[in-house]
Amino acid sequence: MxxxxxxxxxxxxxxxxxxxYSSAWQIGDKYVLKTGNDMDKLRSNLVIIKALSEQNIPVATVVKTKNGLDYIVEDNAYYFISRKIDGEHLTNIYDDDYSEWAHLIGQVIGRLHIAFRACQTRIYCYDNDFYDEIVGWVTQTFKDKNITLIPDHILNEVVSGLKDIYPKLPRQLIHRDIHPGNMLFQDKLLTGYIDFDLSQINARVFDLCYMALSFLIDxxxxxxxTTKWFEMLNSLVDGYGTIxxxxxxxxxxxxxxxxAIEMLFVAYFTDNNDAECTEGAAKILLWVWENKEKIQLQ
Incomplete structure (x- = not known):
């Protein structure tokens, strides 16, 4: 089109x-056009944006069409425009202020979670049991694709450990794809959260783990x-805890x-025939396994 x-x-x-991006265009200096095919995700995304905006959470507000619509559909794809948020993504997270940044990001995630809790009864989102996901399509993909990058005894312990702890975890609406690329900052102040396409009901600690893992990539x-990473993990959790x-x-x-998150990524990237990312996810999983006692929070 x-x-x-x-x-x-x-x-x-x-x-x-x-x-x-493959699904986004910058329009002029002030707008972003996005497209996709999953109408349920679109509607959920738009409702989340509106609900968060009403709570003064910085998000990219939707620009209505000349006919007053939030989006249009052409050739089985949706298109919508939002206002571009000023600010920059974090790129050098391991600079001299790494611990301070991690603390700030923890606070940012905490504020988002509080806002999510306040509006989640008004938002229909996929209610995901992460344990069921791991023992479902993720484990099946490991079997069907004969993935051998992770020893069976490690996979079995991950599944067993998740089975024991997951039912005890507080659940709520979460971002589900929270990483430095989905936040914008200006002078160490958050200017906006972006991309709620994957938001779902899940264990809230998922978002903190996901963010911390993003710092480990490569x-x-x-x-x-990695020495700094352990400090950053504690700062991230401490920052979240202040909220x-x-x-x-x-x-x-x-x-x-x-x-378990990296196990999911191994299956996902294998399904998408991305050998490099599959190996990267497996490498992080094994690193976490080797350092699990040091990662355990007190």
Missing amino acids: EINKILEHWNMENEPSKQI NTDDKEK TPLTLEEKKAVPVMMM
């Missing part, structure tokens, strides 16, 4: 456009960075939750 034809619905066909062989403290069960769950 020609983008200018789509932009006619917003009277923006004369604005310069630049593709920034860094497990760097001893200087909404973790339970003892959540702290206990962190290592096994991290390994």
Whole structure:
């Protein structure tokens, strides 16, 4: 579909456009056009954006079409435009302020979780049992694709550990894809959260584990960075705790939750024939396994 034809619905066909992702374009200096095929995710995303905006949480507000619509559908794909949020993604998380940044990010996630709890009864989102997901399609993918990157005894212990702890974890609406690329900052102040496409009901500690794991990507062989990572993990949790403290069960769950997340990534990337990312996820899982006692929070 020609983008200018789509932009006619917003009277923006004369604005310069630049593709920034496979499913997104920057329109002029102030707007972003996004597309996709999952209408349920779209509607959920739009409701979340509206609900969070009403609580003064910084999100990218939707720009209505010239006919007053939130989105349009063309050729079985949806398109919507949101206002571009000022700010920058964190790129050098291991700089001199790494512990301070981790503490700030923990607070940012905590505030988002509080806002989610306040509005989740008004939002329909997928209610995901992460343990069922791991013993379901994830484990089946390991069997069907004969994935041997992770020894069976480790996989079995991850599944067993998750079975024991997951039912004890507080659950709520979470971001589910929270990493530095989905936050924008300006002068160490959060300017916006983005991309709620994967938001779901799940254990809230999932988001903290997911964020901490994002700091490990391509860094497990760097001893200087992994030393800093343990400090960052504690700062992340401390920052979160200043907003909404973790339970003892959540702290206990962190290592096994991290390994289960990477187990999911191994299956996901294998399904998508991405050998490099599959190996990367397996490498992080094994690193967490080797360091699980040090990762265990007190």
